[in-house]
Amino acid sequence: MIRRPDDRGQIVLVAAAVVAVALLAMTVAFAQLGYDGDRASASDVDVASLSTIDRSLTAAVRAAAQDATAGTDTIAWRDRRAVVTRIRASLSADVERIERVHAERGRSLSVAFDGAGAIRFARADCPAGPGRTFGPCRAIDGLVVQERAGRTTPIAAVVRVRIVSPTESSTAVFVVRVVS
Template sequence: MTRSDADGDDEIPASTRAQLVLVAGAVIAVGLAPIALAYVQLGATTDAGVGTADRTGEDVTRALDRAVFEAASGVPGNHSWSDRRDAVAAVENRLDPRLDTLRTSGLREGVVHGIEYNESAAGAWAAEGCPGGPNRQFGDCEAIGGVVVQDRGGRTHVLGVAVDLRVTGEESASRMTHRVDAAPQSAG
């Protein structure tokens, strides 16, 4: 069934060519499948159970965690315990611009973030969750505004911040109190 041309080269039979075309088509389809899947995912809408406000609330809490950690870094040990209010003011001065940014971060998506210090939650944290133990020289904890500080060897250490977070979108709203640990060494 093969034909030879003038140079003597053999031509591929028609049935083999058809099989090669089918195999090539299958390879191309397999190669395009991930691209098609990515395209579909880019156009996907939010799950029915998870609204935009819920999703951005998670984003805000992650950003808030980073902001508190950064605002509190450098404060431990720089203020005596008697100057703890100055330490809290330093944390708030560093944190407040970040909170202002987070409050407006969802406006393009129609989401409003309300973030306010929660003094009562900070007070409960200071009363119940203050690190201590027989081998530690940790003193009292105190909540000043929404910031929890502890006396460690006469120096002020920032343990964290408690805030109320409200996330309001077009179709959903959520409200929570969020405690943010500022210093990993304060656990325990």
């Protein structure tokens, strides 16, 4: 078999043509995979306002605390865990609503009670002082309650908020005071 020197050049040209056709097919397939309107860029997502989140959480916690303690005689100090359970149950719908609103804006927001933060708050910032004859503060599942005249009074909730979006990733801890 006798080979000519220009056969090699033809093989290289044929191989290049095959590669070019394959790349063209891959490019067309990739272009058809997505619709540009479905794509969200980082500039399409606004940055979460921590003050707005704080106001929403404050309103929700205060309303839940009022609902849990209004019109009931079962708020004795010995029933403090039941009060905390009612507050958390009342808050769950509001927390889900806050998380859903942020999901609609292209960010993930998760709200969780911070048990360790509540313990620190109960130890350091429990209302006390001259003219106040309040009992002890207790941190239960991220909420702080205090004994006042034998009754359970919600004082604060400590909440950890995690925000993730294309433009931000942050964690904030809010101490939501129910009473001063």
